[in-house]
Amino acid sequence: MHIRHERPMSDLAFQVSAPLGLELATGEVVTISSWSLEGLTFPGDSDVVPKEATLSIPFQGVDIRFPVRLISGAKSRFLRFDGLSGRQRETLAVFYRSLLSGRMAATDEIITSLDAPVDLVPMGETEEEKDIAIARKTPRSVRVVLSTLIYLTLGALVFWTLGSGIANRLATLNIRNARIEAPLIPHSAAQGAYVDEIIARPGDNVAAGDVLIRLTTPAGEAALSEVRGRIDLVEQRLRAAEDRAVALNTRLASARAALVDAVARASRADLEAANAALDAFDGGYAPVHMTLFEMASAARRDMDTLTEELRRLRRERGRLRDASDALHIMAAQAGVVTQIAVLDGQFVPRGAIAAELESQAARQARGWVDHSMAAAFHPGMAVSVTLNTGAGAQRLDGQIIGLEAGIDPELSPDFGMLVTVGFPDLAAEQSRTDLPHLMPVELVATREWAIRARALLPWRAR
Numbered sequence: 001m002h003i004r005h006e007r008p009m010s011d012l013a014f015q016v017s018a019p020l021g022l023e024l025a026t027g028e029v030v031t032i033s034s035w036s037l038e039g040l041t042f043p044g045d046s047d048v049v050p051k052e053a054t055l056s057i058p059f060q061g062v063d064i065r066f067p068v069r070l071i072s073g074a075k076s077r078f079l080r081f082d083g084l085s086g087r088q089r090e091t092l093a094v095f096y097r098s099l100l101s102g103r104m105a106a107t108d109e110i111i112t113s114l115d116a117p118v119d120l121v122p123m124g125e126t127e128e129e130k131d132i133a134i135a136r137k138t139p140r141s142v143r144v145v146l147s148t149l150i151y152l153t154l155g156a157l158v159f160w161t162l163g164s165g166i167a168n169r170l171a172t173l174n175i176r177n178a179r180i181e182a183p184l185i186p187h188s189a190a191q192g193a194y195v196d197e198i199i200a201r202p203g204d205n206v207a208a209g210d211v212l213i214r215l216t217t218p219a220g221e222a223a224l225s226e227v228r229g230r231i232d233l234v235e236q237r238l239r240a241a242e243d244r245a246v247a248l249n250t251r252l253a254s255a256r257a258a259l260v261d262a263v264a265r266a267s268r269a270d271l272e273a274a275n276a277a278l279d280a281f282d283g284g285y286a287p288v289h290m291t292l293f294e295m296a297s298a299a300r301r302d303m304d305t306l307t308e309e310l311r312r313l314r315r316e317r318g319r320l321r322d323a324s325d326a327l328h329i330m331a332a333q334a335g336v337v338t339q340i341a342v343l344d345g346q347f348v349p350r351g352a353i354a355a356e357l358e359s360q361a362a363r364q365a366r367g368w369v370d371h372s373m374a375a376a377f378h379p380g381m382a383v384s385v386t387l388n389t390g391a392g393a394q395r396l397d398g399q400i401i402g403l404e405a406g407i408d409p410e411l412s413p414d415f416g417m418l419v420t421v422g423f424p425d426l427a428a429e430q431s432r433t434d435l436p437h438l439m440p441v442e443l444v445a446t447r448e449w450a451i452r453a454r455a456l457l458p459w460r461a462r
Contacts, residue, residue, distance in 0.1 A: 015041070016036065016099045018095070018111055019032070020033075021057075021058060022042075022054070022056075025053070031043070037092060037096050039079050039081050043077075051070055057111065060112055060113065066088050068082075069082040098113075172444045173373065173444070173446075174442075174444055175369055175383070175419050176412070178366065178367030179438055180365055180436060180437060180438060186353045186355075187330075187353070187355040188353050189327070189349065189351065190326060191350045192347065193347070193348055194218075194347050194348070195215060195347075197213070197214040200331075200340065202340060204336070205335075205336055208333050212329045213340070213354055214328050216327065220320065220324050223320050227317045235310060238303065238306040241299055241303045241306055244299045245299035245300060248292065248299055255289055263278055335358050335359040338357055342355075362422065363431040363435045364423070365385055366421070367411065367418075367421070367443045368411040368412045368416050369419060370416050371405065371415060371417055377403060378400070378403070379402065380399060380400060381400040383398035383400060383443055383444065383446070384444045385398040385421065387441040389434070389439070396423055396425075397425055398443070400421055401422040404417065405418075421443055
């Protein structure tokens with residue numbers, strides 16, 4: 001057995017009396033007054049000692065904090081540090097060695113650093129520095145001129161900025177919550193019906209009266225189908241009656257032709273009897289042909305009755321067809337279809353929006369102003385419109401074309417005045433291309449006196 005004596009490590013053997021904070025898992029903060037790099041003495045007499053906590057070093061009003069793990073040591077109240085990282089151990093060693101060496105001192109609450117006195121450094125300029133500074137200076141007159149120019153420039157900028165803001169405030173009127181609005185026309189169902197066929201699609205150009213969506217109802221289709229079946233039956237009966245009438249007329253014509261031939265061949269003695277027979281036939285009272293006359297008369301009556309019945313059924317069919325056509329969604333104006341809100345076979349309730357189209361009118365801008373500004377606006381007032389479509393800010397000339405007092409929840413919940421601005425220099429087709437629907441814009445109206453004043457400025461006149 002070899003016995004070796006080693007000198008004890010001072011970093012682990014000596015404990016310093018300096019305040020450390022130990023925040024437990026319960027949130028309680030315990031003040032540690034005796035510690036070393038090996039561990040710390042936990043105060044109090046409780047049998048329960050922490051295994052994990054947050055150690056804080058109060059150094060000159062700043063806490064340095066890091067988590068630590070603690071294990072019980074040989075002594076009952078001494079807890080050793082377990083698994084300190086290199087940086088944590090080095091930080092603790094800096095304060096430990098500084099306290100032992102006297103570079104730091106501990107008070108009741110914090111650890112402070114004792115600064116060593118140093119020689120004062122002269123702050124005045126030497127003669128050489130004064131000569132160099134004077135040699136590099138600009139002459140006083142030049143500095144005065146430059147300073148004057150700088151102050152004049154700054155003053156002009158401030159005056160121009162403030163003056164322009166005040167002038168714009170007095171000469172212009174802002175229209176709030178402005179946006180581009182397309183002339184959209186919603187098309188709703190007149191009554192509850194089913195979608196039979198969708199004819200138009202988004203993007204299609206339609207004329208006024210064109211059918212966009214065909215709607216049907218089971219009751220209407222059943223009634224129309226019944227009437228059409230009855231019309232077919234009456235038409236068949238009418239054709240049969242016409243055929244009978246034609247056959248009877250042919251027989252009557254043959255019988256009369258025989259009587260005419262008999263008159264032509266009759267002798268003088270039989271001529272009167274032959275003419276009497278022909279007259280009785282033409283009068284419709286010849287006994288021999290009475291049955292044929294009655295059959296022909298009955299066929300004509302059947303034709304008249306069936307013809308009248310057919311007219312009535314056709315009128316009923318037209319009425320049902322008109323009622324069915326009234327269900328269809330038709331374009332109220334010429335324009336472009338923007339939305340189809342239904343599907344094939346879908347039931348559309350009464351009043352539900354089924355389609356939407358944009359008329360051929362130009363797009364406009366719409367905004368809101370407080371009702372107290374009503375006297376400041378009038379139709380025809382010039383408006384500057386600014387919008388950004390992605391390629392940068394773009395300015396357009398606008399003109400107020402409509403003023404309306406009221407509430408528009410889409411613009412503002414308050415009562416005020418709704419301002420509609422048109423673009424006189426923009427064609428309708430170009431407005432649909434350049435002005436996206438619902439795009440926010442900036443609307444600034446210019447007062448009349450400001451327009452006249454600007455026209456009098458020299459650079460404006462030129």
